[in-house]
Amino acid sequence: MKRARPYDRDRALEAALDLFWRKGYHATSLKDLEAALAMKPGSIYAAFKSKEALYLAVLDRYFERGRGGLREQLARTDSPLEALAEHLRSFARVKEGGTDGRACMLVKTLLDMPPDEAAIAARSRRYLDEMKAEIAAAFEKAKDRGELPPEADAARLARRFQAYLAALRIEVHRGTAPDELAALAEDMAAEVEGLRARQASPSGA
Numbered sequence: 001m002k003r004a005r006p007y008d009r010d011r012a013l014e015a016a017l018d019l020f021w022r023k024g025y026h027a028t029s030l031k032d033l034e035a036a037l038a039m040k041p042g043s044i045y046a047a048f049k050s051k052e053a054l055y056l057a058v059l060d061r062y063f064e065r066g067r068g069g070l071r072e073q074l075a076r077t078d079s080p081l082e083a084l085a086e087h088l089r090s091f092a093r094v095k096e097g098g099t100d101g102r103a104c105m106l107v108k109t110l111l112d113m114p115p116d117e118a119a120i121a122a123r124s125r126r127y128l129d130e131m132k133a134e135i136a137a138a139f140e141k142a143k144d145r146g147e148l149p150p151e152a153d154a155a156r157l158a159r160r161f162q163a164y165l166a167a168l169r170i171e172v173h174r175g176t177a178p179d180e181l182a183a184l185a186e187d188m189a190a191e192v193e194g195l196r197a198r199q200a201s202p203s204g205a
Contacts, residue, residue, distance in 0.1 A: 012037045012047065017058045021105045024112050025055055025120065056123055062105050063127040070134055080142040081196050084135070084161060085189035091168040092178070092185040103173040106131075107166055132158050147196045157195075164188045 019036040020028055030041055030051070037044060048054040073090070074083045106124045113121040136158035142148045168188070171181055 009047070012039065013057060013061050016054055017061055017105075020055055020058050021062075021102055021108075025051075025109065025117070026112070052117075052120065055120060059106070059109065059120070059123050059127065063130070067131060067134055070131075070138075074138055078145070079147065080138045080145065081147050081192055084138055085192040088161075088164060088168065088189040088192065089182075089185050091165070091172060092182040102169070104166055104169045107169070128162070132162050135161050142196075152195070161192070 015036045015038075016033065019032060023032065028051075030044075033039075033044055033051070033054070034041060039047070044054070048057060070087060073087045074080060076086075077083050106128050109124040110121055110128070113124070132155075136154045139148065139152065139154035139157045139161075143150060143152055143154065148154075168181070168185060171184060176184075
């Protein structure tokens with residue numbers, strides 16, 4: 001009997017990520033997964049146990065990639081505010097048709113999940129909270145470096161920044177013209193950089 005080829009977990013997860021992100025959890029059928037992963041149903045379940053477990057593994061991958069991108073951006077400069085502003089601008093440079101040109105998968109998942117899919121919704125919520133904590137830590141670092149005043153509320157700034165990221169993702173997803181998207185991202189980035197400018201202004205100005 002011919003032995004089945006061992007599956008490539010990274011390739012399978014990447015294919016599943018693209019499929020789930022594009023179609024959503026409930027709209028993705030087993031047939032869809034078979035075609036995208038080039039695996040038989042038995043092999044899919046042997047490797048990932050269930051459709052839910054596969055989706056959770058995909059969310060893990062998506063989150064780690066997003067967090068890694070933010071951390072890489074922050075590592076490129078000593079200025080946290082500059083890094084955060086550049087991170088916003090980067091959303092105006094996504095490639096047309098690529099996976100980055102879609103709404104945030106975590107937000108889409110949270111909106112799409114009914115009450116009976118609590119585990120998936122909880123994982124999405126947790127990752128959104130963890131991303132917000134990463135952003136808040138960057139604003140705290142900006143305070144430590146004197147880019148923000150000591151009384152600045154890092155958690156509040158992080159919530160607004162995360163909302164900006166979600167909004168940019170939506171604009172990319174809906175096909176906003178590149179020049180309009182770039183202008184929107186620049187406005188948001190300038191606001192972040194403006195936090196430093198206001199802090200540096202003479203008192204009473």
